[in-house]
Amino acid sequence: MFNNPARNDWMLLAGFSAVILCLPILLEPIGAAYPALMQKFCIFGIFAIGFNILFGLTGYLSFGHAAFLGVGSYAAVWSFKLFTMNAIPAIVMAVFFAAAFAVVVGYVCLRRSGIYFSILTLAFAQMCYNLAYSVLTPLTNGETGLQLTLNDPRVVDGLFFEPSAGLPRVDLFGLPISGGGYAGFYLCAITLIVCFYIAMRIFRSPFGMMLRAIKSNQNRMRYTGFNTRPYLLAAFVISGMYAGLAGGLMAATDPLVGAERMQWTASGEVVLMTILGGVGTLVGPVLGAAVIKYFENIFSSFDDHALHGVLGFLPNSIENPIVSFLSLFVGDGWNLTLGVVFMLIVIFLPGGIMEGLRRIWNLFNRRPGNRDAMPVAQTQPAE
Amino acid sequence: MPTRNVVLHVADVHKSFGGLHALSDVDLQVEEGTIHAIIGPNGAGKSTLLNVCIGRLAPDTGAVVFDGQVITGKQPHEINQMGVVRVFQTPEIFPDLTLLQNVMVPAFAKRDGAFRLNAMQSVEKRTDIRDMALHWLEDVGLAGQKDAIAASLSRGDKRRLELAMGLVQNPRLLLLDEPTAGMSRHDTNSTIDLLKKFKGRGMTKVIIEHDMHVVFSLADRITVLAQGRIIADGPPDEVRGNPKVQEAYLGGAH
Ligand SMILES: Nc1ncnc2c1ncn2[C@@H]1O[C@H](COP(=O)(O)OP(=O)(O)OP(=O)(O)O)[C@@H](O)[C@H]1O
Ligand SMILES: [Mg+2]
Numbered sequence: 335m336f337n338n339p340a341r342n343d344w345m346l347l348a349g350f351s352a353v354i355l356c357l358p359i360l361l362e363p364i365g366a367a368y369p370a371l372m373q374k375f376c377i378f379g380i381f382a383i384g385f386n387i388l389f390g391l392t393g394y395l396s397f398g399h400a401a402f403l404g405v406g407s408y409a410a411v412w413s414f415k416l417f418t419m420n421a422i423p424a425i426v427m428a429v430f431f432a433a434a435f436a437v438v439v440g441y442v443c444l445r446r447s448g449i450y451f452s453i454l455t456l457a458f459a460q461m462c463y464n465l466a467y468s469v470l471t472p473l474t475n476g477e478t479g480l481q482l483t484l485n486d487p488r489v490v491d492g493l494f495f496e497p498s499a500g501l502p503r504v505d506l507f508g509l510p511i512s513g514g515g516y517a518g519f520y521l522c523a524i525t526l527i528v529c530f531y532i533a534m535r536i537f538r539s540p541f542g543m544m545l546r547a548i549k550s551n552q553n554r555m556r557y558t559g560f561n562t563r564p565y566l567l568a569a570f571v572i573s574g575m576y577a578g579l580a581g582g583l584m585a586a587t588d589p590l591v592g593a594e595r596m597q598w599t600a601s602g603e604v605v606l607m608t609i610l611g612g613v614g615t616l617v618g619p620v621l622g623a624a625v626i627k628y629f630e631n632i633f634s635s636f637d638d639h640a641l642h643g644v645l646g647f648l649p650n651s652i653e654n655p656i657v658s659f660l661s662l663f664v665g666d667g668w669n670l671t672l673g674v675v676f677m678l679i680v681i682f683l684p685g686g687i688m689e690g691l692r693r694i695w696n697l698f699n700r701r702p703g704n705r706d707a708m709p710v711a712q713t714q715p716a717e
Numbered sequence: 718m719p720t721r722n723v724v725l726h727v728a729d730v731h732k733s734f735g736g737l738h739a740l741s742d743v744d745l746q747v748e749e750g751t752i753h754a755i756i757g758p759n760g761a762g763k764s765t766l767l768n769v770c771i772g773r774l775a776p777d778t779g780a781v782v783f784d785g786q787v788i789t790g791k792q793p794h795e796i797n798q799m800g801v802v803r804v805f806q807t808p809e810i811f812p813d814l815t816l817l818q819n820v821m822v823p824a825f826a827k828r829d830g831a832f833r834l835n836a837m838q839s840v841e842k843r844t845d846i847r848d849m850a851l852h853w854l855e856d857v858g859l860a861g862q863k864d865a866i867a868a869s870l871s872r873g874d875k876r877r878l879e880l881a882m883g884l885v886q887n888p889r890l891l892l893l894d895e896p897t898a899g900m901s902r903h904d905t906n907s908t909i910d911l912l913k914k915f916k917g918r919g920m921t922k923v924i925i926e927h928d929m930h931v932v933f934s935l936a937d938r939i940t941v942l943a944q945g946r947i948i949a950d951g952p953p954d955e956v957r958g959n960p961k962v963q964e965a966y967l968g969g970a971h
Contacts, residue, residue, distance in 0.1 A: 550811040559797035559826035
């Protein structure tokens with residue numbers, strides 16, 4: 335029995351697209367169906383998909399990917415300031431500058447592998463972060479962050495429109511992208527679907543196969559006649575471009591960017607998303623991104639007051655200690671929750687959410703020999 | 718006897734690790750289309766010699782010439798692209814990939830070269846590569862398990878897999894480091910048959926082996942290494958009768 339892998343891929347893509355486009359309906363019951371949050375899911379989904387092309391396929395763990403996100407954001411905001419409020423040129427610039435930057439960073443960092451590679455990428459990103467606050471202030475506007483102002487030149491827009499009174503909005507041929515409307519969400523959603531499709535093609539390509547082989551045994555690759563360096567660099571640059579694209583979209587939906595976007599915690603977050611969702615799977619990183627962003631949104635909005643509200647039915651002598659314990663994990667303590675969850679995942683479910691889903695699926699479908707008939711298996715690298 | 722082309726010339730190679738002379742004054746010529754066996758006791762320097770040939774180690778002095786070109790100092794992938802393929806003593810395969818993928822990867826290297834950014838092509842569409850890989854998996858008798866993950870194989874099967882990975886590249890020079898170690902008698906014999914099948918078809922083989930049955934049923938010429946030096950070199954019958962060899966190797970081990 336041979337089922338057609340190409341058809342399975344199309345079905346996966348169709349299913350994925352349907353879910354993403356219907357998010358406003360699907361997320362209604364859990365109270366997440368507002369554009370500002372949903373577009374975050376999409377943007378971080380793109381970021382994580384790209385990160386997974388590097389980490390999932392080659393095994394090279396970058397701890398500095400937020401730098402590309404930041405570069406993309408800055409490039410996009412500059413495009414808004416200098417040229418036009420249209421989102422397309424901004425996104426193109428974001429991807430371009432992230433790619434150029436990734437070529438340089440990748441060229442240097444890929445001279446080492448394993449932990450040394452990770453540390454080099456981390457050092458690079460921290461360097462960018464610090465430079466953004468110091469020498470590069472003319473480009474980044476330092477601690478205030480780069481934002482639109484009334485006297486930006488916007489040369490292209492100036493040719494066509496009368497400048498409006500207030501700050502203009504990012505638009506896409508008339509559709510308002512910034513400001514948290516549905517147009518912004520759908521721009522991010524469609525971009526995510528395109529990114530997912532490209533990642534799927536890469537996973538199924540000879541190039542993707544070579545990346546997996548490098549992950550499996552890089553020495554063997556060399557003695558097999560492959561120059562592994564350009565393969566790694568290409569993967570690195572592609573994933574940097576994904577990050578730049580995510581940064582560009584972030585700036586398009588909210589044209590204000592500060593250097594903290596490049597901090598190591600931001601780089602760590604995409605690592606968490608990918609591992610939480612399932613390294614090396616196609617859908618996993620998007621799931622991981624959505625789960626983390628969703629719970630961040632819920633947990634960080636909780637405070638003592640809200641906890642007291644929920645636990646108000648308990649007698650005060652019990653309520654108070656419980657609230658003060660739980661308040662460690664909510665609000666600003668959200669990172670603590672994330673850390674604990676992450677530890678549990680790595681220890682008990684190293685394949686992430688995707689592995690969890692697969693195990694659940696197997697529980698209910700214990701027929702022998704149907705391993706590759708299950709839908710989650712299709713999202714796995716072609717085994 | 719017609720003189721044949723020398724396809725591999727190891728010229729006065731010396732290699733030491735610290736104070737240990739792993740290879741001293743090794744000078745060796747391998748003729749095109751032959752099967753050349755290298756034997757010697759453990760630690761004689763046989764694997765080190767192959768490491769020097771494929772660019773894993775740089776010799777201290779001397780050079781390796783393949784097909785008239787000096788290959789010392791070249792990158793491993795360049796040496797492979799010239800047509801030199803090595804099968805390792807401890808199997809070097811892709812443990813996380815399936816058997817079919819394990820053989821497809823070297824087939825891609827042969828067809829597409831050292832680097833190609835074919836990220837938008839589909840592996841499924843490369844039936845040429847798939848067929849090549851399947852063909853060799855059948856020849857080594859592993860086609861039935863083509864979708865198994867390579868890590869799950871026994872040591873002997875890993876060796877056969879690696880042999881298929883080497884043969885799929887249709888190398889001009891195949892360097893085999895103990896290709897039958899860990900194999901059953903039956904598999905050893907089928908490996909011997911497989912290697913004989915390509916004799917004289919433009920594929921030269923250098924084979925390191927401890928199993929004298931394998932050596933004497935395959936080799937056209939035998940070089941004996943002991944403590945990093947060549948102590949004998951010649952046709953099998955001559956080497957078998959050589960008293961120095963008896964003393965250093967055959968006598969001691971058997
Ligand atoms: N990379 C290395 N660093 C240090 N010493 C090495 C290295 N490689 C090999 N040696 C030493 O060089 C000597 C020759 O090793 P080599 O592996 O070539 O022997 P061999 O003839 O292949 O033996 P065997 O039959 O056991 O495979 C041994 O003493 C070994 O310990
Ligand atoms: Mg050896």
